Amino acid sequence: MDIRLNSSKLGTKEYWDKFYKTEHQNFRDHDDTGECWFDDSGAEDRMVQFIAEKIEEQAITTNGNAPFKVLDLGTGNGHLLFALGDELEELDVNAEYTGIDYSADSVQFAHHIAQEKYSLRQFTFQRVDLLSDDAFLSEKFDILLDKGTLDAIALNQEPLPQFDGRIGMQVYSSQIEKLMHSDSIFLITSCNFTEEELTHLVTSGTLLEKWDRIEFPSFEFGGAKGSTVCSVAFRKGRE
Numbered sequence: 254m255d256i257r258l259n260s261s262k263l264g265t266k267e268y269w270d271k272f273y274k275t276e277h278q279n280f281r282d283h284d285d286t287g288e289c290w291f292d293d294s295g296a297e298d299r300m301v302q303f304i305a306e307k308i309e310e311q312a313i314t315t316n317g318n319a320p321f322k323v324l325d326l327g328t329g330n331g332h333l334l335f336a337l338g339d340e341l342e343e344l345d346v347n348a349e350y351t352g353i354d355y356s357a358d359s360v361q362f363a364h365h366i367a368q369e370k371y372s373l374r375q376f377t378f379q380r381v382d383l384l385s386d387d388a389f390l391s392e393k394f395d396i397l398l399d400k401g402t403l404d405a406i407a408l409n410q411e412p413l414p415q416f417d418g419r420i421g422m423q424v425y426s427s428q429i430e431k432l433m434h435s436d437s438i439f440l441i442t443s444c445n446f447t448e449e450e451l452t453h454l455v456t457s458g459t460l461l462e463k464w465d466r467i468e469f470p471s472f473e474f475g476g477a478k479g480s481t482v483c484s485v486a487f488r489k490g491r492e
């Protein structure tokens with residue numbers, strides 16, 4: 254399966270720096286916490302509910318007294334982490350939340366929101382480029398989330414010298430795999446790929462296996478069925 258998207262400005266760091274600089278200013282001026290990607294599809298709520306239900310069913314275990322470690326990949330304004338934080342607090346889960354993003358403006362913005370609105374909780378935001386900051390990749394997390402980040406990475410076709418000229422979307426899943434232990438769950442939501450394409454991209458060349466999926470309402474057009482976004486959860490199989 255050869256999957257490629259066209260290049261777009263949404264695949265560049267300059268775009269996201271400018272975007273989060275503006276959003277941060279809006280927050281300072283109007284207390285607006287900014288864009289929630291795929292809000293039309295209710296993606297954030299569904300991702301949060303999916304994790305909460307899996308915890309309640311004990312399909313995901315939360316480490317007893319040790320903090321349950323949650324990582325948001327390409328966190329933007331951190332909204333998904335804050336929403337999950339609210340939900341897991343209700344379930345009495347002792348969790349630590351880390352958001353990473355390659356845009357320093359995103360990190361400053363999310364950190365500012367955490368300080369102003371969630372000061373009592375355990376949120377950390379860090380500038381990390383998933384495709385080059387290998388030092389970070391030695392850490393392991395229990396839940397890894399991606400909402401729209403692979404979509405953005407896939408819009409950049411620049412060959413990466415550190416990966417023998419392969420492009421970001423071709424190396425993304427092996428980078429994610431490094432952040433996972435054998436019980437970690439990786440939940441990703443995309444608007445650019447079908448469920449089949451996403452599964453192919455994530456599982457090719459890694460130990461990751463499809464574990465579950467989130468149902469979204471589907472539409473029918475010209476006899477073909479589709480939905481605007483898809484979310485798939487993966488687990489790391491044994492070596």
Ligand SMILES: C[S@@+](CC[C@H](N)C(=O)[O-])C[C@H]1O[C@@H](n2cnc3c(N)ncnc32)[C@H](O)[C@@H]1O
Pocket residue numbers: 269288289290326327328329330332333353354355356359381382383384399400401402404405406
């Ligand atoms: C479509 S936005 C989604 C933001 C957030 N997940 C949300 O749902 O609001 C894509 C995000 O991916 C980040 N990003 C893109 N490439 C990245 C990379 N190589 N490493 C880390 N973050 C990246 C961008 O800065 C941006 O915040």
